[in-house]
Structures are given as structure tokens and as C-alpha cells.
Amino acid sequence: MVRRNFLRRIKSQKDNVGFTFVEMIMTVAMISILALFLPRFFQQANQAAMSATDESIMLQNAMVTQYNLTRFLRTAKASTVQISQLPTNAPFSQIQFTSISGDQIQIAQSGTDLLVTKNGVQSKLVTSAIKGVSFIYPNPSDLQLIQYAMTIRNKKGTLSYSFGTKYVRLDNL
Numbered sequence: 040m041v042r043r044n045f046l047r048r049i050k051s052q053k054d055n056v057g058f059t060f061v062e063m064i065m066t067v068a069m070i071s072i073l074a075l076f077l078p079r080f081f082q083q084a085n086q087a088a089m090s091a092t093d094e095s096i097m098l099q100n101a102m103v104t105q106y107n108l109t110r111f112l113r114t115a116k117a118s119t120v121q122i123s124q125l126p127t128n129a130p131f132s133q134i135q136f137t138s139i140s141g142d143q144i145q146i147a148q149s150g151t152d153l154l155v156t157k158n159g160v161q162s163k164l165v166t167s168a169i170k171g172v173s174f175i176y177p178n179p180s181d182l183q184l185i186q187y188a189m190t191i192r193n194k195k196g197t198l199s200y201s202f203g204t205k206y207v208r209l210d211n212l
Contacts, residue, residue: 098200119137148169153172173188185207
């Protein structure tokens with residue numbers, strides 16, 4: 040008797056192989072819902088990754104620009120520094136000075152480029168993503184202290200980062 044029931048169960052399980060119509064409809068519905076939302080999710084994730092990459096590149100460019108600008112300014116003889124406003128790029132400014140080695144250096148913005156001119160010849164492009172740079176003497180009685188502020192933008196022009204102010208002490212008279 041036990042053996043017959045066991046054989047019937049095995050036989051009935053063999054007959055019930057496969058999916059029911061309701062199971063198949065439910066599976067198709069779940070796959071279509073996933074297919075509806077997944078592309079949008081992946082697109083948003085891709086945009087977030089691209090934005091993070093752009094921001095990272097912009098910040099790296101800003102740090103390199105700040106390093107190079109500070110390095111150039113530290114070579115200046117304090118008594119030769121002249122800060123003036125660019126007529127075409129107001130309110131941004133330019134700086135001119137004589138370096139320790141005797142070279143005439145000018146750092147100025149031209150459009151989105153920050154250029155260094157050495158002895159009248161453009162020698163270096165500091166960055167091609169500058170939105171604005173400004174040089175001032177924070178204390179008019181202390182001409183050995185220069186303050187500059189700059190704003191960098193990404194290549195698309197959609198993001199910008201203001202570096203605030205940076206002070207550079209000129210030890211060379």
C-alpha cells in the first residue's frame with residue numbers, strides 16, 4: 040500500500056512538469072517592469088559618474104593651477120611687482136614683476152586661458168579653464184604680501200569652483 044502511494048506521487052510529479060499560465064504571465068510582467076525602470080536607473084547612474092569625474096578633473100586642474108601660480112609668484116622681487124586691471128577682462132587683473140633671475144614675468148588672463156609671459160614671449164599656459172583671476176595687495180603698507188583669488192570652470196562650462204583667496208609672501212626684495 041505504501042509502495043503504491045509512493046509510485047502514484049512520483050507519477051503525478053512527472054505529469055506536473057513545467058509552468059502554469061499564471062506563473063508565466065507573472066514572470067513576463069516582472070521582466071517588463073524591470074525593463075521599464077532599469078534604463079532610466081542606469082542613465083542616472085552614468086550621469087552621476089560623469090558629473091563626479093568632471094568635478095574631480097576640475098578640482099585637480101584648480102590645484103595644479105594654484106600650485107603653478109604660487110610657484111611663479113614666489114620668484115618675484117617684491118619691489119618690482121605691479122598689479123593692474125585688464126581693460127578687456129574687468130574686474131580681473133594681471134600681475135607683472137621681475138623674477139630673481141632677472142626675467143620680466145607677466146601673468147594675465149586671456150579669455151579662459153591663464154598665460155605666463157616671460158620677457159615678452161608667452162612661455163606657459165597655466166590653465167585653459169580659468170573663469171577669473173584677481174591679484175591684490177591685502178595690506179597696502181605691506182608690499183611683500185600678495186593675495187589672489189581664482190575661479191576655475193570645467194571644459195563644458197557647467198561647473199565652476201572658486202578657490203577663495205591665497206596669500207603669497209614675497210621674501211625677495
